[in-house]
Amino acid sequence: MNLAVNLADYRRAARDWLRENAPSDDEPGGDPIARAKDFMARLHDAGYSGITWPERWGGQGLTQAEERAFAAEAKDYTLPTYVFSIGLGMTGPTIVDRGTDEQRERFLRPLLRGEEIWCQLFSEPGAGSDVAALQTRAVRDGAGWVVNGQKVWTSVAQHADWGLLLARTDVDVPKHRGLTMFVVDMRHPGVTVRPLRDMSGRANFNEIFFDDVHIPDEHRVGEVNDGWSVAVTTLLHERLSISAGVGMSGQRDNPASLEALRRTLDTSDPLVRDELVELHIRTRALALFNQRLAQETSAGQFPGARGSAAKLLLAELYLFQADLATRLTGPESVVGDHPLGFTLAAAPGMALGGGTNEIMRNIVGDRVLGLPPEPRVDKTVPFKDLKVGTQA
Ligand SMILES: Cc1cc2nc3c(=O)[nH]c(=O)nc-3n(C[C@H](O)[C@H](O)[C@H](O)COP(=O)(O)OP(=O)(O)OC[C@H]3O[C@@H](n4cnc5c(N)ncnc54)[C@H](O)[C@@H]3O)c2cc1C
Structure with missing residues (x-):
């Protein structure tokens, strides 16, 4: 079997499907959640929801190669999948890994079809x-x-x-x-x-x-x-899915993306080109790192704490990208309704949600690089004897 040809066919079919089915900007308004649910059902019917999830639970039973092929085509669209990102990237994979068969039967298919958030x-x-x-x-x-x-x-x-x-x-x-x-x-x-x-x-x-x-x-x-061990499973999936952008919109509408900046900035200026090259290198390096982690996951080697490194790199990329875009665009980017104002204000959240940059560095230092861990006193003391919040 020629995998490359099959993958090329798969990607072409995904491209055609997205061209036909991805919502366009001029579609009528209405309830955005209802529209998102409708889109997820069609995505599932077409075989593009839960691409790597087990077939038995509503997934497609395919590999990361197909998932990446679909993601590569989807990045040119803003798909209405954000509201499902926690289910697809974190809670669903936790039920796949740690749930009972009854829980998998009950929860996974409706999640993949967008029927439940x-x-x-x-x-x-x-x-x-x-x-x-x-x-x-x-x-x-x-x-x-x-x-x-x-x-x-x-x-x-x-x-x-x-x-x-x-x-x-x-x-x-x-x-x-x-x-x-x-x-x-x-x-x-x-x-x-x-x-x-x-x-x-x-x-x-x-x-x-x-x-x-x-x-x-x-x-x-x-x-x-x-x-706690179930939570660790969720957190590992969370960091991998955030860094890989599971359920996130594509880059089409991101005013700080390389493509958008190439359109809006004066690229005849060599200093601007230098900065855009730096953005390209960082984006590409993270994409390759994510690809490697995904391949390892497919091969049954869960990348563990290195997912925290990927999440840290993504958070830093967001901050870098937002800073670069507003700096090169100029002061008008942060006044009024300029779309970059939103990008700049939203970027720090990425350095908090899913674990802060400091915590990601602690994890990488401790579990990837083998540096001495932080001193801990709370591993042996009963919870009721700890001075936590208002706990007596
Ligand atoms: C956009 C967004 C979405 C989120 N979504 C969810 C969600 O869906 N579900 C959910 O459960 N949570 C969610 N969170 C919460 C997120 O997980 C927490 O904000 C995060 O874990 C940090 O916790 P905290 O806000 O209590 O800050 P704190 O833990 O109080 O940290 C405050 C500061 O101290 C630093 N710090 C703390 N401990 C250490 C340490 N040991 N070493 C070095 N520095 C340290 C932190 O890095 C941070 O800078 C979300 C947060 C954001 C911003």
């Missing part, structure tokens, strides 16, 4: 970088659990049907050992979602309050008090 409920007001210090409690209640507490910075939760929730189930053991992972119904009456606006003006993330929210035990992911 997911969010990730890890961070709390007192637990972001140190997420294992979280205080939301899940307490046994007959055949299920009752949850009380608060989460924050939860992306797309205002649209979500399901959330992957990390909660504390034991305070008498060290903090990492008393956590359990659940799937929570975001439409449960005890769940309150309040959107938060960031400095770019968007309200993409939320704070969430849980008041006596019931979760059946069938919606527990992994063993009781083994939630």
